[in-house]
Amino acid sequence: MQNAIAPLFVPGHKERLRDKALTLGLTALLVDLEDAVPGAEKEAARRGARALLAQAPGVCQVRINPLQIARGFGTGCGREDLAAVVRSGIAGIVAPKIDTVDALRAVDAALVEAERSAGLAAHSVPLGVTIETALGSANVHGIAGARLTRPMRLLFGMGDLTTDLGVDWTRGEEEGALPRAMIALASRAAMLAKPFDTVFTDVADDEGLRASTRRGKSLGYGGKAAIHPKQVAAILAVYRPSQAEQAWARRVVEAATERAGRGDGAFLLENRMIDDPIVARAQDLLAFAAQFGD
Structure with a gap:
C-alpha cells in the first residue's frame, strides 16, 4: 500500500510512458486526461486510460477534465471522460477545479450516471476533489462537508491556483500556504481521509521536492502525487516514519x-x-x- 502515498501521474495519450509505468511495480497510478493532454489527443488519452485499467486493475485513478468550462479554465469534456473510463477495476476518479458545492454535486451525479452505465454500484467509485482556484479555496469547508455517500478526499493544486491568482509559483510555495492549510483543516473537520498535496514540477530539484513534501506532511497531508518515477521514492522517504x-x-x-x-x-x-x-x-x-x- 505504500505507493498509494505517492501516486504517479501518467499522461493517458503517451503509450511509451504508460508502458514504462507498468514496469515500475507501483500500486498507485494517476492517469491524466486533463492538463497534460492536448485537446486533439483527448480521445487517444481515453483509449490509453482504458488500456491501463485493463492491464492494472485496482491500480489506476483517472483525472478527468472539468464537466464544463468555467472561469476560463478547462475543456469541458469531463462527461465524455467518465463515460469512457468508469468501469470495473478503476481505483478512483479525480475531478479538477472544483469551486463550489454545486460543482461537486454535478460531478457526483455524472459519476453515478457513468457507474450505472458501466454496471457498477452507484457511489462505489472513490472521488478525489481538487481544490486549485481562489473560489475553491474560499469554499473548501463547504465542499469538504458536502457529505457525499461515496469515498471522497481533497487534493491541492498549486499550478492552477497561482494562475488564477496571477502570481508566480515559487520554489518555497509561500503563495499557496493559506489554501494549503485550509484544505488540510477542512479535510479533518469533515472527517475525510487526509488530503493529497500538490505536485512539485522541478524533477531535477530533489531537495526542493523533499522540502515541499515536508511542508505538506507537517500540515496533515497524507501523500503527494509524483510527476516522474524518480520522485516516488523521495516522497515515500519523507512520509515514512523514521x-x-x-x-x-x-x-x-x-x-x-x-x-x-x-x-x-x-x-x-x-x-x-x-x-x-x-x-x-x-x-x-x-x-x-x-x-x-x-
Whole structure:
C-alpha cells in the first residue's frame, strides 16, 4: 500500500510512458486526461486510460477534465471522460477545479450516471476533489462537508491556483500556504481521509521536492502525487516514519498500556508529559508505519 502515498501521474495519450509505468511495480497510478493532454489527443488519452485499467486493475485513478468550462479554465469534456473510463477495476476518479458545492454535486451525479452505465454500484467509485482556484479555496469547508455517500478526499493544486491568482509559483510555495492549510483543516473537520498535496514540477530539484513534501506532511497531508518515477521514492522517504519516531511511539504506547487501569492520567516519559492525545498520535504513527512493512 505504500505507493498509494505517492501516486504517479501518467499522461493517458503517451503509450511509451504508460508502458514504462507498468514496469515500475507501483500500486498507485494517476492517469491524466486533463492538463497534460492536448485537446486533439483527448480521445487517444481515453483509449490509453482504458488500456491501463485493463492491464492494472485496482491500480489506476483517472483525472478527468472539468464537466464544463468555467472561469476560463478547462475543456469541458469531463462527461465524455467518465463515460469512457468508469468501469470495473478503476481505483478512483479525480475531478479538477472544483469551486463550489454545486460543482461537486454535478460531478457526483455524472459519476453515478457513468457507474450505472458501466454496471457498477452507484457511489462505489472513490472521488478525489481538487481544490486549485481562489473560489475553491474560499469554499473548501463547504465542499469538504458536502457529505457525499461515496469515498471522497481533497487534493491541492498549486499550478492552477497561482494562475488564477496571477502570481508566480515559487520554489518555497509561500503563495499557496493559506489554501494549503485550509484544505488540510477542512479535510479533518469533515472527517475525510487526509488530503493529497500538490505536485512539485522541478524533477531535477530533489531537495526542493523533499522540502515541499515536508511542508505538506507537517500540515496533515497524507501523500503527494509524483510527476516522474524518480520522485516516488523521495516522497515515500519523507512520509515514512523514521526508526527513531517509531521507537519513541512504541515506548509511549507501552508505557500507557502499563499504566492503564491505574487511573494515573497524564504521566512523564523521558521528561516529556504524555497524555491521551500523545498516546493516540503514537498509535496512529505505528499504524501508518505498518503500511511500509515496518
